[in-house]
Amino acid sequence: MSHVPERYEDELLSEEPLSDELLSDELLSGELLSVEGLSVDYFDRAEPVHAVRDVRLGVRRGETLGVVGESGCGKSTLVTALTRLERPPAVITAGSALYRPREGEPVDLLRADERQLSALRWRHLAIVFQSAMNALNPVHRLGAQFVDVLRAQRGLSKKEAQERAGELLGLVGIPADRLRAYPHELSGGMRQRATIALALACEPELVVMDEPTTAVDVVMQRQILKQIGKLQAEFGFSVVFVTHDLSLLIEIADRIAVMYAGRVVEVGPARQLYENPAHPYTAALRNAFPPLRGPRRPLTGIPGSPPGLRHPPAGCAFHPRCASRFAPCDTEEPELLPAGAGEAACHLPTHADAPRTEEAPDATD
Amino acid sequence: MPPTDASKPVLEARKVSKRFTLHGPGQYGKEVHALEPVTLALHPGRITALVGESGSGKSTLARLLALAHPPTSGEIRLDGERIAAARTARGKRAYYRQVQMVFQDPFSSLSPVHRVRHILGRPLQLHGGAQDKAARERQTVELLERVNLTPADQFIDKFPHELSGGQRQRVAIARALAARPRVLLGDEPVSMLDVSIRLDILNLLGSLRDDGLAILYITHDIAGARYFADEIKVLYAGQLVESGPGEELVRDPRHPYTRLLVESAPDPDRIAPPPDPDGDDAPPGEPPSLVDPPGGCRFHPRCPLAVPQCATTFPPRTHLSAKRWVHCWSHDAGVPQIPQADPVPHTDCPVPHTDRPVPHKDKDNSP
Numbered sequence: 001m002s003h004v005p006e007r008y009e010d011e012l013l014s015e016e017p018l019s020d021e022l023l024s025d026e027l028l029s030g031e032l033l034s035v036e037g038l039s040v041d042y043f044d045r046a047e048p049v050h051a052v053r054d055v056r057l058g059v060r061r062g063e064t065l066g067v068v069g070e071s072g073c074g075k076s077t078l079v080t081a082l083t084r085l086e087r088p089p090a091v092i093t094a095g096s097a098l099y100r101p102r103e104g105e106p107v108d109l110l111r112a113d114e115r116q117l118s119a120l121r122w123r124h125l126a127i128v129f130q131s132a133m134n135a136l137n138p139v140h141r142l143g144a145q146f147v148d149v150l151r152a153q154r155g156l157s158k159k160e161a162q163e164r165a166g167e168l169l170g171l172v173g174i175p176a177d178r179l180r181a182y183p184h185e186l187s188g189g190m191r192q193r194a195t196i197a198l199a200l201a202c203e204p205e206l207v208v209m210d211e212p213t214t215a216v217d218v219v220m221q222r223q224i225l226k227q228i229g230k231l232q233a234e235f236g237f238s239v240v241f242v243t244h245d246l247s248l249l250i251e252i253a254d255r256i257a258v259m260y261a262g263r264v265v266e267v268g269p270a271r272q273l274y275e276n277p278a279h280p281y282t283a284a285l286r287n288a289f290p291p292l293r294g295p296r297r298p299l300t301g302i303p304g305s306p307p308g309l310r311h312p313p314a315g316c317a318f319h320p321r322c323a324s325r326f327a328p329c330d331t332e333e334p335e336l337l338p339a340g341a342g343e344a345a346c347h348l349p350t351h352a353d354a355p356r357t358e359e360a361p362d363a364t365d
Numbered sequence: 366m367p368p369t370d371a372s373k374p375v376l377e378a379r380k381v382s383k384r385f386t387l388h389g390p391g392q393y394g395k396e397v398h399a400l401e402p403v404t405l406a407l408h409p410g411r412i413t414a415l416v417g418e419s420g421s422g423k424s425t426l427a428r429l430l431a432l433a434h435p436p437t438s439g440e441i442r443l444d445g446e447r448i449a450a451a452r453t454a455r456g457k458r459a460y461y462r463q464v465q466m467v468f469q470d471p472f473s474s475l476s477p478v479h480r481v482r483h484i485l486g487r488p489l490q491l492h493g494g495a496q497d498k499a500a501r502e503r504q505t506v507e508l509l510e511r512v513n514l515t516p517a518d519q520f521i522d523k524f525p526h527e528l529s530g531g532q533r534q535r536v537a538i539a540r541a542l543a544a545r546p547r548v549l550l551g552d553e554p555v556s557m558l559d560v561s562i563r564l565d566i567l568n569l570l571g572s573l574r575d576d577g578l579a580i581l582y583i584t585h586d587i588a589g590a591r592y593f594a595d596e597i598k599v600l601y602a603g604q605l606v607e608s609g610p611g612e613e614l615v616r617d618p619r620h621p622y623t624r625l626l627v628e629s630a631p632d633p634d635r636i637a638p639p640p641d642p643d644g645d646d647a648p649p650g651e652p653p654s655l656v657d658p659p660g661g662c663r664f665h666p667r668c669p670l671a672v673p674q675c676a677t678t679f680p681p682r683t684h685l686s687a688k689r690w691v692h693c694w695s696h697d698a699g700v701p702q703i704p705q706a707d708p709v710p711h712t713d714c715p716v717p718h719t720d721r722p723v724p725h726k727d728k729d730n731s732p
Contacts, residue, residue: 070559070560070561071530071559187651188419189651190651217418217419217585218418218585218586218587218626218629218630219418219625219626219629219650220651221629222628222629244559244560245560245631246560247631247632247633248631250631250633251631251632251633251635274633284561285560285561288560288561288563288564289560289588289631290564290586290588290589290591290592290593291588291632291633291634292587292588292591292615292627292630292631292632292634293615293616293632293634294634296591296592296612299564299568299592300564300565300568301561301562301563301564301565301568302561302562303565305529305530305531305532305559305561305562306529306559306561321561
């Protein structure tokens with residue numbers, strides 16, 4: 001970690017393995033992935049930037065967990081840390097991410113070494129990126145990229161791999177003859193579907209999707225989402241779906257985590273976040289999408305802009321933009337505490353003297 | 366600002382089309398049929414939304430209106446007068462005094478080496494609003510206040526990189542307003558911005574509309590178009606397929622493509638999963654290649670209602686009401702044959718959609 005200034009070396013993640021207690025925690029065993037206290041810093045200048053702070057998340061088996069936030073909220077940093085694709089100057093400084101495969105020992109992804117990671121990748125953990133053009137190798141035919149993975153990971157013969165590649169493309173509605181095509185010969189939507197098929201090549205248990213539909217049109221987005229849902233029902237994998245589009249997540253996710261300024265500020269069932277958000281930011285974000293139906297009422301955005309992480313506001317990072325802020329908001333950072341069927345990091349529900357009436361104007365409609 | 370008469374269009378595109386010639390080996394003689402003859406009028410105090418997928422030709426139309434390309438056929442009229450002189454620098458400058466454009470990406474549309482003062486002061490100087498320095502300074506401050514960048518003295522000396530995306534887009538809009546235009550062409554002005562600040566920019570466009578500006582709002586977000594536009598026009602593969610008041614068009618889309626767009630849009634209030642437009646196992650359809658577009662209605666290869674006629678002849682315009690028309694053969698017979706639209710019954714619909722006007726065919730307007 002030569003890029004980290006010496007004086008910060010104490011802050012780095014300890015190499016010690018997790019205690020047996022944590023590893024055998026029966027309470028959490030329903031979760032495929034349990035993330036605790038994850039923090040990621042960027043050490044590119046004199047002072048580290050805390051891009052992700054103390055994130056706690058659980059991904060249950062077979063569910064779709066949505067992660068939503070605006071640009072700079074740390075959602076992509078979170079994803080790259082979880083998949084251990086973080087690159088300098090990003091450094092994981094604290095936390096654990098316990099992955100419990102159906103078969104075999106639980107693994108802490110944050111402390112896994114390269115050998116463990118390469119055993120996990122593809123077969124347990126796959127990722128779909130936003131830019132399919134960059135995820136596929138432009139100088140190899142589509143088929144070669146599938147065959148490569150299938151032979152290396154599953155030990156198939158070339159012929160078997162070819163057949164399997166054709167089947168995989170079929171799953172996402174691409175005719176098998178497109179295996180001969182180069183990535184640039186496919187449309188954007190087809191490329192994105194091909195990367196999804198590639199991610200599923202080894203039937204992983206967890207698929208992380210970082211804005212998989214942001215670069216495609218709305219009709220193609222709908223078709224891709226439909227296919228992801230169908231494949232998920234068939235293979236039973238869990239999805240972590242990262243996007244900035246809350247209105248989309250409410251439709252497709254089982255649970256949603258809302259991120260703001262590097263922290264998870266609310267997490268809960270999708271319907272609850274939509275109908276009864278506990279955090280004013282969630283409510284404001286929900287109201288920032290013009291609805292497709294129903295009467296038109298005046299809509300307001302959120303005043304101000306998302307904070308820079310180099311100098312985040314004191315207390316609750318959202319307080320400068322929050323309509324319901326009161327005494328403790330600009331000094332005390334709220335903790336993520338139970339709220340309804342989920343959790344929220346906001347002073348409003350926990351303070352008896354909180355100004356309930358001034359809650360975001362929309363919370364009840 | 367010259368007097369505006371809301372009933373007369375400021376800027377019109379009359380049957381403009383655009384084909385781009387391809388170059389390179391194997392492509393000689395090939396053309397991209399980007400835009401088929403399209404007629405569109407922008408009125409003072411109205412926002413007209415142009416909705417379509419990427420490659421539908423919506424930016425091409427905006428660029429034709431901004432004189433970035435000459436149209437292959439058809440003409441552009443400003444206040445009823447044909448724009449022909451605009452090939453000279455002087456003619457262009459006169460045109461841009463009336464018609465200004467806001468681009469999608471505020472990160473690349475502002476010069477990084479100039480301060481906001483220069484970015485706004487330069488058009489003020491060029492377009493004759495302010496000749497001396499003091500007047501320019503005053504008007505720059507006024508512009509910043511108009512786009513809610515207040516206090517203005519905090520922003521006037523900033524470079525673009527010191528501003529957030531939303532602030533930059535406000536500067537881009539202020540720059541467009543510096544010429545005191547009567548028409549604003551917005552090519553996806555909010556799609557690069559964070560969700561929480563999009564609404565502010567759209568509300569700003571709404572208030573400019575109330576000040577009498579004619580606005581073209583190009584977008585792929587049909588829900589946003591419903592909210593902010595007075596009128597929506599739907600473009601598919603270079604052909605205008607449907608037009609109408611925003612609310613009505615989204616509630617009761619009559620062209621199969623418009624329905625597909627509405628059904629594909631994210632909608633947390635959706636009760637039932639959207640019906641599958643392509644059938645469960647059909648490969649997903651995509652917009653056609655415009656180098657060799659399908660004949661007739663370009664949507665026919667994906668259309669659930671397609672009949673043989675669709676592949677040969679583009680359907681004529683069917684008027685459903687004074688402000689509503691559609692190009693679809695299923696509407697041509699006099700009685701709309703689209704199966705029951707709007708699968709989700711909504712109690713708050715002000716107009717029950719059984720009240721369909723009897724369509725009549727308009728022979729003059731078909732392209």
